[in-house]
Amino acid sequence: MIPLQLVAITLVGLGGLAVVTTRDPLRQVLVLGLYGLALAVLFVVFQAPDVAISELVVSSVAAPFIFLAALAKLRGRRRE
Amino acid sequence: MSFLPYALAAWLFFVGLYGIVTSRHFVHLVICLGVTQSSTYVLLLAIGYRTGKKAPIFTSGVPVKVGAVDPVVQALTLTDIVVGVTVAALLLALVIEIWKRAGTVDPDELRRNRT
């Protein structure tokens, strides 16, 4: 195992813990983005560039957009 | 030491599961489910890795006989990441519906309101 893999594994392990223990969903979306970035790095050092690109575009574009839009909706007025 | 990537997969699985069990907000729950899901990506790619081998991309100049890491697990993983985000969107749509009907996104409060 090369040192870079050790670093990436540590980052992802801590990142996963950080995502789960962040209880405020709005902050959690930001932490999730960083976690996705760490996962993409891990996939690169596992020699899987296709998967890394997939993770990168999902966690930096699609997931934040959808989660933030849903949270914006949940903050709005509600039909009684 | 060579067990570490598998331990990471197990760790992510249980951390995500813990988040789901203790969640007080449905959006938080959906994100924790994503962490659990990502443990399967780590597990698959860790299995398919071969020490010293490169990615399965053979552009001109790379002799095929060098070999590469396992491409099958990568194909499995990359489609699931993209499909996974659309399924997360479906779960969020259900969360919005729950919120419209019950007025809460807390699983515990939802149960109290029902009884």
Place this chain on the structure above:
Amino acid sequence: MSRTARLALFAGSGLVLAALLVWGLTGLPAFGDFQGEYGWILNDVAGSERHVTNVVSAIVFDYRGFDTLGEEFILFAAVMAVALLLREARDERERPRDEVRSEAVRAVGLSLVGPTVVLGLFVIAHGYLTPGGGFQGGIPTAAGLLLIYAAGRYRAYRAASPQWLLDAAEGVGVAAIVAVGIAALLAGGLFLENVVDLGTKGTLASSGTIAILNTATGLAVTAAVVLLCHEFIEEVMYPE
């Protein structure tokens, strides 16, 4: 069930599950020492058999194309379900006004639309040559279209991605994969068999049906992401 009872149940069942998981994981090949024959063989033959340089794309769209068809159906079903749930009787007569007043946000946002879409199309188009493909490239392409909305041009965003076009693109993208499969049957091959001329390896005109399925997937993913994000945008814009 109270929170403490739930945690106790999780601790108990989690321990059993963890024991099973560790037992299973110790039976796996050591990290970096995987000897799966299927992957070895595909790495050796995909280049000459399918004229591709990215073996992963060849597996996604050819060797395991049938599995990808299943994934596409999940994608399609998820998008349809979101539309069914959220696209209810929304009163869309009152068009929302553009709320972004900052010229800087508009200028930067709109100037990024072109490069983002081109990047997405580039990633899709080179899927069977370099890392990338329909699944990965579809998301930046969709992001480019959504940037028009983010830059505060709601009307321009709707003009660039009208509802009928998105619905049609999503349907056509998924249906094209089934159509390619059936066409292969009609040509005397197996379902989704690569029956088209394979072209020159290493160029865009290569890999036969992989290129077609890759493009169809790019279309389906682009439309899916824009459709999903659009439903959520509409939910935010029209409060209950």
